[in-house]
Each structure stands twice: as structure tokens, then as C-alpha cells.
Amino acid sequence: MNATVIVILGIFFIFLMTTLGSAVVFLFKKEVSNKCNSLFFGFASGLMIAASIWSLIIPSIEGASNYGNWAFVPAAVSVMLGGLFLVLIDKLLAVINNKKEPYLSKSSKLFLAVTLHNIPEGLAVGLSFGSAFVVGTQSALYGALILAIGIGIQNFPEGSAISLPMLKQTQNKFKSFLFGMLSGIVEPIMAVIGFFLSTQLTSLMPWFLAFSAGAMLFVVAEELIPEAKLSEKSSIGSWGFLIGFVLMMALDVALG
Numbered sequence: 409m410n411a412t413v414i415v416i417l418g419i420f421f422i423f424l425m426t427t428l429g430s431a432v433v434f435l436f437k438k439e440v441s442n443k444c445n446s447l448f449f450g451f452a453s454g455l456m457i458a459a460s461i462w463s464l465i466i467p468s469i470e471g472a473s474n475y476g477n478w479a480f481v482p483a484a485v486s487v488m489l490g491g492l493f494l495v496l497i498d499k500l501l502a503v504i505n506n507k508k509e510p511y512l513s514k515s516s517k518l519f520l521a522v523t524l525h526n527i528p529e530g531l532a533v534g535l536s537f538g539s540a541f542v543v544g545t546q547s548a549l550y551g552a553l554i555l556a557i558g559i560g561i562q563n564f565p566e567g568s569a570i571s572l573p574m575l576k577q578t579q580n581k582f583k584s585f586l587f588g589m590l591s592g593i594v595e596p597i598m599a600v601i602g603f604f605l606s607t608q609l610t611s612l613m614p615w616f617l618a619f620s621a622g623a624m625l626f627v628v629a630e631e632l633i634p635e636a637k638l639s640e641k642s643s644i645g646s647w648g649f650l651i652g653f654v655l656m657m658a659l660d661v662a663l664g
Contacts, residue, residue, distance in 0.1 A: 414549055415537050418556030419599045422533060423592050425560040426526075429567025430588025433581050436572070443644050445576050449636035450648025452518070452569040456624045456632070458653045459525065459566065462660035464621035471614040483618040490622020494520065514631045515577035515587065521620075521627040522570050522591045528616040529559050530595035531609060534602020542606070556599075558663030563592060565655055573635070 436444070468483040475481060497520070498512045512520070536552035571588035578584050602609060636645035 411541070411549055414553050415603070418533060418537060418553045419596045421560040422530065422556055422563055422599065423596045425563040426567040426592025426595070427589045429564035429569075430571040430585050430592075432568040433571035433575055433584045433588070436575065436581075443642065445573075445635070446637050446642065446645035447648040448572040448576075449632050450645035451652035452573050453628050453632040453636055454649040454652030454654070455565055455569045455656045456521070456525075456628050456652075458656035458660065459562070460621040460624045460628075462657060463562070464525065464528065464617045464624075468614040468617040468621070471617070482614040483621075486615045486618035487622035487625065490524070490619040490624075491626035492622075493524075493619070494623050494626050513577065514635065515574050517627045517631055518570060518573060519587050519591055521623045522566060523594055524623045525566075525620040526563075526592055526595045527598050528613065528620050529563075530598030531602040531613065531616060533559060533595070534599035534604075535606045535609060535613070537599070538603045538606025541603075558659075559595075561663055562656065562659045563595070565652070565659070567592060569652070573632070576635075 465483050465487070468486070469479050472479040472482045494512075494517060498517075501512060533552070533556045536555045537549070540548035540552040567588045570591050571584045574584035574587045575581065578587070633649075636649065
């Protein structure tokens with residue numbers, strides 16, 4: 409298969425899978441019960457925590473191996489910066505719109521956090537394909553394609569983790585689907601950027617990865633877990649959390 413075709417297919421696939429995952433929202437009724445909402449938010453919480461650990465923080469620490477015993481520093485600093493970024497954006501928008509209270513809604517924070525998470529994933533795909541072109545071997549190219557397929561498969565549940573909780577906020581299936589789909593559109597864009605800037609961006613990836621993890625963890629702690637009502641007598645939110653966590657953990661480990 410032509411090398412250019414392989415690159416295009418890999419980049420398109422990561423966005424396609426987010427879109428398909430977001431479309432899961434059309435399988436549910438417009439009016440979602442409180443138990444289902446608790447399940448969805450718990451699922452999204454578990455999914456995002458697992459993705460933060462295995463897709464972002466661990467690769468960030470591994471990518472900073474040149475720091476030696478201080479390899480955790482980029483991850484530790486960037487996780488805090490990711491949370492701080494969301495707080496500052498919220499406060500800045502509140503000032504611009506003359507509001508004393510936080511401006512971003514729960515759905516907006518969730519969308520922003522997952523979009524930020526998709527930026528380094530897209531960069532990783534682009535860097536992989538860019539490096540494969542430098543190496544110039546068919547095996548390197550197919551290795552990059554396998555990475556893209558792995559990230560794409562992980563994007564399916566991530567798309568649903570956006571669109572399903574959004575249904576409670578928007579009460580509109582199509583809007584919820586669009587939020588999920590648009591959260592993934594940054595991936596092919598960043599993949600193209602990563603492809604052409606593969607040599608310059610490699611050293612910054614540990615910082616990008618952990619920054620995104622910090623934003624996701626902040627949203628989980630502030631918005632998703634309270635919405636999942638994990639402290640209530642019903643354990644459905646907790647089971648949703650465990651299912652989401654185990655699913656994303658398994659996908660990350662199995663697909664590398």
C-alpha cells in the first residue's frame with residue numbers, strides 16, 4: 409500500500425472512531441433516568457482517570473527518562489498546570505462576561521478537558537508517522553499505523569464518554585453527538601502538525617501529555633464524580649466508574 413495512503417488512513421481512523429463512539433448517544437432515549445445518568449457519569453469518570461494514567465501520565469514519565477531520577481518532574485508540574493489552566497480559563501471567561509460565578513458549564517469543562525487530551529494523542533500519531541518517514545522502512549510505517557489504530561479504538565469509548573453525559577446537559581441527542589465528535593476533530597489536525605514537526609516536538613511531548621492529564625483529572629474531581637453521585641446508597645455510579653476504568657485500562661495496556 410502507498411505510504412501516503414497509509415498515513416491518511418491512520419489519521420482519518422482516529423477521528424472516525426471518536427465520531428462513532430459519540431453516535432452511541434442515538435441509541436438512548438431522550439429522557440434519561442437518574443440511575444442512567446449516574447451510570448454514564450461514573451463510566452466517564454473511570455474512563456478518564458484510566459486514560460489519564462495509562463495514556464498520558466505514564467508515557468509522560470517514560471518520555472522524560474533523560475531527567476533520570478527526576479523523570480516525574482514534567483508530569484508533576486504539568487498535571488498541576490493542566491488543572492490551573494481550566495480554573496484560569498473559567499475565571500477569564502467570567503470576567504469577560506461580567507459574571508462573578510464560574511462561567512464554564514459542566515458540559516463545557518468536560519468537552520474542553522477531553523479536547524485537550526486529544527491534542528497530544530493526535531501529536532503522537534503524527535510524530536509516529538513522521539518518524540516512520542524518516543526511517544523509510546515499511547515496517548516503521550506499519551508500526552505507526554498500528555499505533556493510530558490503537559488510539560482510534562480507545563477513542564470509541566471516549567467519544568461516548570463525552571456524548572452520553574452531555575445528553576443530560578443539552579437534552580438534545582444531536583448536540584450531544586456534535587460535542588463528542590468535535591472533541592476529536594483536533595486529533596487529525598494535530599496529527600498533521602506532528603507529522604511535519606516530528607523532530608521539534610518530541611522533547612515537549614512529556615509536558616503536553618501530563619498537562620492534558622491534569623485538565624482531565626481536574627474535571628473528573630470537580631464535575632463528573634459529584635454528578636455520578638458515588639456517595640449515594642445506589643452503587644450504580646460506582647459500578648459505572650469501575651467499568652469505565654477497567655475498559656480503558658485494558659484497551660491502553662492491550663493496544664500499547
